[in-house]
Amino acid sequence: MTSPGSAGLEAARRLFAHFPNAPVTINDRGSSIEFVPTQPDTFSVTIYDQGDDAMIAAGRWHTHYDDPEQLAWCALWLLSPFYRLVEEHKGGVLVAIWIERYEATGWEGFEPVYYMNPEDPVSWQPKGDETFARRYHQQRVIDLPMPYAQFEPEAVLNEEGLPPDFHAGKRLVYDKESAALELA
Numbered sequence: 603m604t605s606p607g608s609a610g611l612e613a614a615r616r617l618f619a620h621f622p623n624a625p626v627t628i629n630d631r632g633s634s635i636e637f638v639p640t641q642p643d644t645f646s647v648t649i650y651d652q653g654d655d656a657m658i659a660a661g662r663w664h665t666h667y668d669d670p671e672q673l674a675w676c677a678l679w680l681l682s683p684f685y686r687l688v689e690e691h692k693g694g695v696l697v698a699i700w701i702e703r704y705e706a707t708g709w710e711g712f713e714p715v716y717y718m719n720p721e722d723p724v725s726w727q728p729k730g731d732e733t734f735a736r737r738y739h740q741q742r743v744i745d746l747p748m749p750y751a752q753f754e755p756e757a758v759l760n761e762e763g764l765p766p767d768f769h770a771g772k773r774l775v776y777d778k779e780s781a782a783l784e785l786a
Contacts, residue, residue: 610656610673617674639743643771663699686740693732698782706756720786
């Protein structure tokens with residue numbers, strides 16, 4: 603019997619077979635698959651067979667899926683311009699990382715990984731002139747098989763069919779408030 607983890611990797615193999623010319627090196631090691639963009643200023647996505655589920659990781663972010671198709675599509679979406687990684691630092695210390703998906707309402711964050719306890723509000727208060735810095739990392743390695751408007755008909759897109767604020771690579775934004783706590 604196939605485990606959910608191995609089924610997830612197999613679903614990803616089938617999905618990525620539709621993109622043979624994508625600028626991605628695929629390192630398939632049997633129990634894990636790493637998708638390494640060949641373009642500069644991008645990030646890799648790796649999926650792991652963990653038996654009862656599969657883990658997906660990008661940078662310091664990760665989550666688990668027991669649905670094989672969700673895992674495969676998450677890997678694809680992370681290589682598209684419609685998902686991005688967000689790292690939040692407080693005074694230079696990493697406190698959280700999550701992914702954001704572009705939707706009709708704009709960017710929506712989900713699947714946060716916390717490096718500081720979100721249930722301890724005092725520790726999240728800036729001290730002195732401390733600020734929060736969010737690093738957004740976005741890429742356009744794979745174009746989706748159909749226009750994004752077919753996935754999200756109400757989404758506002760620019761003339762290229764991308765989110766209006768699309769920025770390939772990394773972008774840093776400073777704020778007095780944490781965005782990560784809103785996801786807890």
